[in-house]
Amino acid sequence: MIKVNQLDAGYGPIQVLYEVDLVADAQQITVIVGPNGSGKSTLLKSIMGSTTVYSGSVTYKGRDITARPKHQVANMGIAYLPQVESVFAKLTVKENLIMAGHALEREEFEARQEEVMGLFPFLKERLKAKATTFSGGERQMLAMAMALLRKPEVIMLDEPITHLDPKITSQVVDKIIELRDGLNLTVLLVEQNVKTALEISDKAYLLASGRTMYEGPSQELLENPELGRMYLGIG
Amino acid sequence: MPSQELLLTIITDISIWFVLYLIVTIALNLQYGNTGIPNFGMVLSVAGGAYVTGALAGRIARLYYNVGTDLDFVADSAKIASMINNRLASDPLGGIVLFLLIIVIAVVVNAVLGFIVTYPSIRVREVYLMMVLIAAGEAIRIVGENYYPLVGGTTWVQVPNVFIWLGDAQRVVVSVLFVGIALLVFWVVQRIVGSPFGRLIRAVRENETVVESLGKNTVGIRALVFVLGSAIASLAGVLYAFHSHAVMATAFQRSSWTFLPWLMLMLGGKGNNRGALLGTFLLIVVRRLIMIFKYEVQQVIPVEAIWLELLLMSGFLILIMIYRPEGLIPEKPIKVRGLDYEDMARVNARNRESGEGDEWRDWQLE
């Protein structure tokens, strides 16, 4: 689905990623883990087109999307949930959803809004509320609702459960699994909560200092305490 | 072959303008090129220096020599000035003292003015700072054009010729003197810029937050640099006034004294004084050429030279910013001991890595 090939990227003159390779297979959950500052968020942002690319390429379903303007990438079917500020706090829930579905015809939008409210029922009563009144977990859910409303093929999540209340974490984790199993989406996940991330994903990448250190089935990384200790501090 | 007289005139003409604009551009480079303060109100300091000269030189001199004290200073400024000049012709010490005294007063007054302007604005959002500075430049023009006793409002005020005692050698000696002053300013600012303080202000330009977290008062540093730059730029106003023997408030337009120095700095290369020098020189020559060929141009394009010049210059600045923003002499990246340029930018990148929001000033390293 998404192939990143020998990507050198960063912000302006500062390089963060060095020769990064990544393949996110269709309808699988691929996870990117690594220490703080290793470039995980930058990698997602590079796929989206928000960073400066020095060399290398990003392709989506075979088409080159390297450094394309992000709204074009979004309209091609890639959804991205950033780590912070994933919803428009000053807009109401309804307006947020309208933004998500801005490209849709009225009927289609109404239909999808219904679907999405089925997945996240708590939104139904809060349609007119401004997103500022929502808790962190609720905002994540709203962000996910917005992403799903667009019926993307790929969904990229940047640390969706790191800052969440443990009670909600399992709900969100279940939703992520549902994305792959129920909705057949390709999921690309960046997470700090390594154990959980590895447990639910199919393939894992370990990023450190901007380079890919390990690539392989998540199970392997889970069971390999040495790698884990070296980079992630588990085990 | 132009006569020796004409050649001398052209050279002294160019060198005067070069001197004046070099001082202003160096001041601007100190404020913007090195510290990242967008001084869109440079005209405030230049006009300030000229106004001090126009308002005080004559008044101080007439009190000292006790001439023309019963006349109205502004209305009869020409008469008063010629009386003063008569005394100055045989009093070289008086001329020199007056010259230096005015410089000191102008520098102090404009340093204070610079402080007043930055007081509300240096710590708030950059947009506000820019607006305040533009407005301050306009404010001084309004005061100058309307407060008659200052520099004659929309008329003008005559300034005594402090170099009249040099006789025929005046023109050459004064040009040389002014060039010397400009070079002195250049040298002093080069020293500042190369010193640990210079590295500090560039660090503030790159990442104020990091420098702040190291315990430095970045707001105070920026204010200090601005005040310093204002003081230096006012020198140009003083020299201008003493050179033209008159001060006219309407001559201090922001298109000439704010906009043009910016063009010179961006053309030459911001962040380094050699760039300032090159940019200033090139544009002075271009302007003089336009002046010389003004008549020919107006035959073809029936347009006032000043507007055509402004139109071309502003278009040119836009082109420079798009195609060669670093200027002709790009600034060399500088390592700041204990505060690595690249390290700081890496800290920025790491902040963005962990998902914190964008800050304009951070990675678009200006």
Added chain:
Amino acid sequence: MLPTYVSGAIIYSNLLMLLSIGFTFAYLTAKVPNFAHGGNAAIGIYVTFTLVRIMELDPYWAILFAFPICGLTSALIYKGVIQALKRRGAGLISLSIATIAAQMMIFASVNIYADYMRGQAGAYARVFLFRNEDFEWLGLPGVLLVSTLLAVSIITVLHLMLTKTKFGIATRATVENADLAGTLGIDTELISLVSWFITGGLAGVAGTLLPLWFQSTPYTGSLILMSVFSASVVGGMSSIYGAMVGGYVIGLTEVLGTSFLSDQLGSWVLSYRPLIPLIAMFIILVRVPEGLAGIAGKIDLSRIRESASSLSTFARRRRGDRDA
């Protein structure tokens, strides 16, 4: 019959409000201050001049011409200069310098045009006042009525657009978080471009009405920009509603304040009028830098509504209303 200075105050405040709404709006969408805003007003002024002196039409036709001309000028500045610079990674200050350069280009062009007009229409091309070309209705000057009508309708239209249309909501989204809007597939550059077109056009329209009451020169556009700065700072460059209030506050302060001071101190005060908004700007920045919109933001309206509703529920229960 209104006293002249009251008419003047209202007209000035209406036009200043239109200009500050535009200035703030352009800044909020593109995150760059449009220092060429005054230039668009200057173009508007000379559109009126051309229509009245050269084409001998009623001055109000100028509105029809000025809106597209100034809108296009503003859009051109955005597309040709701002976008080109943004693509090359330019920061806030570089972009601002570029708009100042654009302002200088417009300023020079307007002066060239004024000089040319002087050849066609006489010396008054550089200084003119068209109060006599204006109509009167019920003893009130036409421009008073038109400017007020324009102000009210533009505010209404803007508010409706921002709250009821998809484009308006997308604009508010872009203002809040352009990055997020982009990831949802919204073309934020297009939104900024359109908003600069609209605000440029509005500045032009405001400019067309200025000569109907105020003496106008090629410098008027740049001068009024100082008051626009002040109005925007008072409003707090974070909401156009703030700019609306700011425009009126500064407009009234400027005109009525000058009038009052000149009564007390003498007519010499009048030429220092532009200093009033500047002083106001200073004071606001020292005391309340976030402006009126900032203060309003601190009062969380939704919390007040929630507390109010829970209070009323509580009160109903106490009264024995079992269903509350």
